[in-house]
Amino acid sequence: MEVSIQIEVRSTEIDVMGHVNNAKYLEYLEWGREEWYNRAQLPFDEFTRMGIGTVTVRIExxxxxxxTLGEKLTITTRPVKRGRSSFVLEQVIDNEKGERVADAQVTSVTIDLKERKSVPLPEKLAAYFPESR
Structure with a gap:
């Protein structure tokens, strides 16, 4: 399942170079992942009900x-692979001209909220990913 959201660059996201600060892209990616989880019917409270959390362990x-200021950006998120307790979402950010602004692979791990240790992916999440090899 691929999910896209659109945002507009705001003045508070611009750095002294006159473009989006690099750290803001991580926020944009997070917003895209949150929308992916919501559309997958796995919002934060659903994971909590299962006693599970997701922790981002790597962003490439x-x-x-x-x-730049005022540009409309589209953040697209899609699942690419899964492991026992980890999964990878691919994310791309394109501008309104269709030019690639950034791309990333984000690895997360599912953890037991009480024990704070990794646990296997719940089937409801694993179902969105291709089988691992």
Whole structure:
């Protein structure tokens, strides 16, 4: 399942170079992941009911093109692979001209909220990912 959201770059996201600060892209990606979870019917409270949390353990991001004030950006999120307790979401950020602004692979792990240790992916989440090899 692929999910996209659109945002507009705001003045508070711009750094002294006149473009989006690199740290803001991580927020944009987080917003995209949150929307993916919601559309997968796995919002935060659903994980909590299962006694599970998701923890981001790695983000590999490529900054491709600067984004500036007022630009409309589309953040697209799609599942790419899963392990026993980990999963990877691929995310891309494109501008309104269709140019790639950034792309990332985000690895997360499911943990037991009480024990704070990794646990196998719940089937409800694993079902969105291709079988691991």
């Amino acid at each position: 991001i490529n900054y491709r093109k600067e984004a």
